[in-house]
Structure formats: structure tokens, C-alpha cells
Amino acid sequence: MAADKVYDVVVVGAGASGGTLAAHLARAGVDVCVIEGGPAINTRTDFNTHALPYQFENRAIPTMKPGKPGFDSERSRGVGGKSLTWNAVAWRFSERDFKGRTYEGAGEDWPFHYADLAPYYSAIEREVGVCGNRDGLEDLPDGEFLPPVPMKCTDVAVMKGAAKLGVKVIHVRKATLSRPMKGRPACHFCGNCMAGCDVVAKYNSADVHLKPALKTGKLTIRPNAIVREVTVSNENRVTGVKYIDRESRREGEVRACVVVVSCACVQSVALLQMSKSRLYPDGLGNSSGHLGKHFIPHFTGGVQCFLGEFVGKTSVNDEGYLDHAYIPSFMHNRKRDYARSFGVQFNYQNRRAVGWARMVKGFGASYKQAVKERYPAFLTFAPYGEMLPGKSHVDLDPNVKDSYGLPRARRHVFYSENDIKIFKDMTKWSVEILKAAGADILAVGEEPRTNHELGGARMGADPKTSVVNQWCQSHDVKNLFVVDGAVFPSASEKNPTHTMMALAARTAERIAGELKRRSL
Amino acid sequence: MKAPRREALRIVGAISSTCAFPFAANELYAQHAGPHGESPAPPPARTQPEFFTAEEFALVSRMADLIIPATSTPGALAAGVPMYIDMVVSRNQEAQRLFRTSIAAFDLSCRARRGKPFLELDEAAQIEVLTPLCEAADAEAPSAQGRAGRKPEVALFKAVKSMTADGYYTSKAGLIDELGYSGNTVMAEFPVCTHEH
Numbered sequence A: 001m002a003a004d005k006v007y008d009v010v011v012v013g014a015g016a017s018g019g020t021l022a023a024h025l026a027r028a029g030v031d032v033c034v035i036e037g038g039p040a041i042n043t044r045t046d047f048n049t050h051a052l053p054y055q056f057e058n059r060a061i062p063t064m065k066p067g068k069p070g071f072d073s074e075r076s077r078g079v080g081g082k083s084l085t086w087n088a089v090a091w092r093f094s095e096r097d098f099k100g101r102t103y104e105g106a107g108e109d110w111p112f113h114y115a116d117l118a119p120y121y122s123a124i125e126r127e128v129g130v131c132g133n134r135d136g137l138e139d140l141p142d143g144e145f146l147p148p149v150p151m152k153c154t155d156v157a158v159m160k161g162a163a164k165l166g167v168k169v170i171h172v173r174k175a176t177l178s179r180p181m182k183g184r185p186a187c188h189f190c191g192n193c194m195a196g197c198d199v200v201a202k203y204n205s206a207d208v209h210l211k212p213a214l215k216t217g218k219l220t221i222r223p224n225a226i227v228r229e230v231t232v233s234n235e236n237r238v239t240g241v242k243y244i245d246r247e248s249r250r251e252g253e254v255r256a257c258v259v260v261v262s263c264a265c266v267q268s269v270a271l272l273q274m275s276k277s278r279l280y281p282d283g284l285g286n287s288s289g290h291l292g293k294h295f296i297p298h299f300t301g302g303v304q305c306f307l308g309e310f311v312g313k314t315s316v317n318d319e320g321y322l323d324h325a326y327i328p329s330f331m332h333n334r335k336r337d338y339a340r341s342f343g344v345q346f347n348y349q350n351r352r353a354v355g356w357a358r359m360v361k362g363f364g365a366s367y368k369q370a371v372k373e374r375y376p377a378f379l380t381f382a383p384y385g386e387m388l389p390g391k392s393h394v395d396l397d398p399n400v401k402d403s404y405g406l407p408r409a410r411r412h413v414f415y416s417e418n419d420i421k422i423f424k425d426m427t428k429w430s431v432e433i434l435k436a437a438g439a440d441i442l443a444v445g446e447e448p449r450t451n452h453e454l455g456g457a458r459m460g461a462d463p464k465t466s467v468v469n470q471w472c473q474s475h476d477v478k479n480l481f482v483v484d485g486a487v488f489p490s491a492s493e494k495n496p497t498h499t500m501m502a503l504a505a506r507t508a509e510r511i512a513g514e515l516k517r518r519s520l
Numbered sequence B: 001m002k003a004p005r006r007e008a009l010r011i012v013g014a015i016s017s018t019c020a021f022p023f024a025a026n027e028l029y030a031q032h033a034g035p036h037g038e039s040p041a042p043p044p045a046r047t048q049p050e051f052f053t054a055e056e057f058a059l060v061s062r063m064a065d066l067i068i069p070a071t072s073t074p075g076a077l078a079a080g081v082p083m084y085i086d087m088v089v090s091r092n093q094e095a096q097r098l099f100r101t102s103i104a105a106f107d108l109s110c111r112a113r114r115g116k117p118f119l120e121l122d123e124a125a126q127i128e129v130l131t132p133l134c135e136a137a138d139a140e141a142p143s144a145q146g147r148a149g150r151k152p153e154v155a156l157f158k159a160v161k162s163m164t165a166d167g168y169y170t171s172k173a174g175l176i177d178e179l180g181y182s183g184n185t186v187m188a189e190f191p192v193c194t195h196e197h
Ligand SMILES: Cc1cc2nc3c(=O)[nH]c(=O)nc-3n(C[C@H](O)[C@H](O)[C@H](O)COP(=O)(O)OP(=O)(O)OC[C@H]3O[C@@H](n4cnc5c(N)ncnc54)[C@H](O)[C@@H]3O)c2cc1C
Pocket: A012, A013, A014, A015, A016, A017, A018, A019, A035, A036, A037, A038, A073, A074, A075, A076, A077, A078, A079, A080, A081, A082, A083, A085, A086, A087, A088, A089, A090, A194, A225, A226, A227, A228, A262, A263, A264, A265, A267, A268, A271, A452, A483, A484, A485, A495, A496, A497, A498, A500, B018, B019, B020
């Protein structure tokens, strides 16, 4: 990289959001550099995709093969980010998700409608391949799907139980190929998705977005560069980024006309908070004082159980591509004493996960027999709830630094009364559905745990109460953008990554257009 | 179900909370104890325990053997579970404290009630000693782990049982021979369920 080169756009973070955005920009003819803290990873060879626990003394399968760097910190996962190890569940949000305040006076409205994002959801589905069934549900819009993958036998049992309570179970929708597409093979159901899919049947941004975009000649990928600051001029324009080289620890700089921060929610917020300047002493683009606020991670509960009709059956290979079914939000049309809702992901354990065995009662030969009988019947159930914006927030730890000398990001999570009501109700429903499916309950999660991270640099029309506008553009600094979960004003209960990717595609189109009009 | 504290503050810190499973119990004891990037080859067989004394190791081995005995399939001993437990404990200070104090208490109470150390009892008597400990451990909520005020013998049984289950069912003998794990293969199509449910 020539030191004096000025790119049109520099994107920080090469995950699902940054990878999608950079590829879309390059295809639109924009000269773009994507900077990633972690190394370039060869998905074919570098992950421990097919390992089994007994190959390791501590029985834990490390993400990377020996000697292969990657996933060593939140700021240096690798080119592809968490899309390399995600589970690929891909939903469209619905109008009700975007307009919570309008519908029920809770949460925050997004500054645009479902219809504004729908074409970009379609574009992503056509580009990366999303399989699923068209179910015609109001709260879970259909898309342009590859054929769905059949449900597991155990899913069908849950479906029958849920039906007794009027609750619908549908095929999961995943950014995983059920048919070969664009040189990528169809999934072969080895059950290793979260260990890194080595054939790229499952979407990851490095292989599906970034590598093909290199052919445009417009894309530069700079791995191993941990960005520590986005620089801003006295004329209130960002000028580029300063980084620390992951290997040599030397400092470097990349200059660009536009800077996009896509470091995965909390790290995006942290990077802006680290970027202090004369103009922005409290963090870049934080004249509102709202940077770091309105952190709204999903929270999960969980039930572990044994499905009665499978106890004592011969164990079969039903790893599949982990979860094959889903319970979409069904509370919106039911009477309840809280706002918003939850959905349920289930049966996504794989059969290498045997941590439940210690909870089976007894010891001796009868205990051994009891575990064996229950093995084909084990199932996890994990409802995901929507957290309303409240007191949860993100800040920098004043005392603790990471191994690069950068402040550690802290998550402060407060559960509001509404959150706790959702948590209790989704736990109650989970147990009831499983009991209706003939399950013997093994354990019920007693406390909510956070999951997908969202919020912290929310979008909105009002610069006094939000950090970016509907184009993910900083209210304060015109040529600064934040594109990832951090901008979500409200979370919905649905896995968020498809929405991040659609948002990245929409923002890329906007940035490319504005650059052409020379209005950035 | 215990109601979670309202408005409880949790500083999650640097650990990303995107965890695949909502249960702490699914994180096997040793999962975070090893060096990053161990070789995906069968680990070198340890011959000597690192943490346990010879007497302690004999006791833990016997308990593991009684918890998962050999039947028509191998049991905990053939699967190398005692060395697995030693490896886990040698890397975990909290577990070290638990084992040191509870083994001593267990030994004292055995001598007091049975007049002999555990290892000198016959199998039927050993099972009699463990049965009430197992019942007490089974009656505890999963979250009771490590709670103060439990009988040390119960804590010992629970720790040995948990580690025996973890070690055995993640071993080749446990996962493949006993449970019949058959995943991690290539399938052309995922089969449609044709069961009568
Ligand atoms: C096991 C697992 C399963 C999941 N399953 C699903 C699912 O089924 N469905 C779903 O919707 N979501 C799922 N997710 C979440 C999903 O992976 C994330 O929502 C998504 O990857 C976020 O995209 P992102 O680009 O914002 O962040 P990431 O994909 O995490 O990418 C951010 C990148 O930025 C880099 N970075 C951070 N800070 C810096 C810095 N200062 N300088 C340089 N680089 C930096 C990181 O190294 C990283 O590579 C799952 C996540 C995990 C871990």
C-alpha cells in the first residue's frame, strides 16, 4: 500500500457487514480498502472443521488448526469475521420489527420502512443463496429462497406438540446452499457449521463477497491491521484510520475520503470512543452524547430435554446443518403483559455435545444405560427475546487494556421489567411446548444470557438522540459511516445478520451514488 | 424457577457473549483450560498423575469406575477418565481446593462410619457409601455447584461424577462405542422424516 494513496473508502472490519459493504462498493466502481485486525484465513485448510473432542487432551476443539492464526481477539478475528463461524440463520425483519413504537408504543422506530429494505434483502438472497420455505407469515416476510432442507424427525415431534398449543413450527431459513450455486457446493450435512464450513456451502463474507470482488481490481484487503483511531481534521472531516500491525506491532495509517466502521457493534462503538479529538473529546460523532447508549443485545433462555418417543431408540446421524426448524414469534397476536416478543431456535446442538450427561441422575451401570437411552432424544430449546432500549450500555474500561495496549470494551447489561417478563414468559412457553411434545425436562435456564449484540450507535432522524441517520451516516461528520448491528434502534427477536447485510448493501449504494455526485 | 434479580447489572467484560449454548453446564470443565491450538492428534498418554497423590488417584479412579463401569462396552477406566480428571484438576485451582479438602473429609467419614478406608471396602459397601451422596447431589439444582454449606463428600461425588461423565462421553470409547455417534460425514440429501409420530 503506497503511503500517500488516498482511497475513496476505507472499511474497518471484514465481517458480515464490512465484507458485504466493501464488495458492493468495489462492484460499483469505488476504490475501496477493507482493513481487518485478524489474518487472512483459508477456510478449506485452517479451521478444525472435522475434529472430534477426543483428539484434544482437554476435549475442547480449538477454532484454528495448530499454527494457524485467527480468532484470537474481538479485534482480530480474521477476514470474514464471525460470518466464518456463524450458524447462518437468515431472517428478514418485518414492518412490525422496524416500527415497534408505532405498533405498540415500545422500543424505537427505525427511520425507514420494511419496503425500503426489501429490495436489498432480495439482492443478498440472490447473491449468497438463502434456503427456506415461503410460509406467508405477517411477521416473518418471505424472500427469494432456495428449496428448504427437510426437518429432522425430532423437529417433527416438536412441531406436533407445538401445534396442540396453536404454535407454528417452520423450516429454518439459512444462508447455506441447499443446491449448488455459483461454483459453491450444496451443504452435505456434516454438522460442523459453527466450526467453519470448509466447503463454503455456508455463507461467509471472505469467500462469497470479498474474494470474488477482488476481480474488479477496485478492492484492497489489508489483514492484520488493528485500527485504533479514526482520524478527523479541524474541518470536521474524517481523513482515514491509524492502525497497529498485529504481527510487527508497528503503527500505520490509511487515508480515505470516506471511513466506514464495521467492527461488530461493541467494537465499532469502542473504536469511535477511542477516537478522541479536539472536536470530539467524548468520542467521534458523539455530539449527541448517545454513543454507547441504547445497547440492546438479544437475550436467550433455554430448556434442555429428552423427547419421550426417541428415548431408547437407536442413535441415527441427524447432525444435519444443525437446526432445521424454528418457532417464529407468535405472541404479537396473543394477550400478554409486556411489549414485544420472542422466537425460538432449537435442536442446534450437535451430537458431539454431551455436557448434559452429568445431569442424568444416578451412577453405575443403570446410569450408563440411562445416558445411552437418552442420547438420541436430547434436545436444546433456546428462545430469543427482544430487549427494549434502556440502561444497558457500552464503554471503555479505564483500567484494563488488551494485548495491543488498547482499552477493553465493557458491556453493562441491565434487564428491565419488560425484559424479565419476556424472559419468564418465553421460558414458560418453551417448557409447555416441549411438554406437549412429550418431553421430559432436564434443565431450565434460570437467568437470561445475552446473545447477538445490537445498538450503541443507533440510527434516527433526530441528531440529538441518535448517532447516525437512515443511511448509517454520522449526524456529526458527513463522511463517516457506521454499518453493523450498532446502528439498530430496536432489535426485534430475530437473528440480525441478514438485516445487517441488507443494510450494508443499501448503504453501499448510497455511498457510491454520493461519491459520484461528489457530495461526500 | 428462581426469579432473576430485576435490573441486575452485569459487566460482561471482554468476553463476547455470543455463545452457542445457553447453559453453563455445556461448557465442559476443561474446555477453557488448555493451550490454544492443541494438535488434532490423539493426546499423549499421561502415565503419572500431576496433581493427585497416589492414594488420591486410586480413590478417584475407583469412584470413576463405580460411576461408569465396564459393561458390554468399555467403562471410565478403559477410557482413561482418571487421567482426564487429573488433567482438569491440575489446571484449575478451585477444583484443587475442592478435591484436597473433600477427599480428606470423605476419608475421615468413611473410617468413622465403616471402620476402614473406602478402598478397603468391598464393592457392595462402596456402593452403599456412594448412594446417599449421589442422591443428595441429584437433589441439588444444577446451579448449586460450588455453593457454600454443602457436605464436602457430596461436593466430591458431584465433581467426580461430572468430570467422569465429561471425560467418558467425550472419549472415543464413550462417544463412538457406547453412544454410537455417527455424524461428521457427507450426506447427499438430508432424509425426510417418515416416522409415525
Ligand atoms: C457461533 C455463532 C453463531 C451465530 N449464528 C448466527 C445466526 O445463525 N444468524 C445470525 O443472524 N447471526 C448469527 N451470529 C451472529 C453473526 O455472526 C454476527 O451478527 C455477524 O457476523 C456480525 O457481522 P459484523 O460484520 O458486524 O461483525 P463480524 O462478523 O464479527 O466482523 C467484524 C470484524 O471486525 C474486526 N474488527 C473489530 N474491531 C476491529 C478493529 N479495531 N480494527 C480492525 N478490525 C476490527 C473483527 O476482527 C471482525 O473480523 C452468530 C455468531 C456466532 C459467534
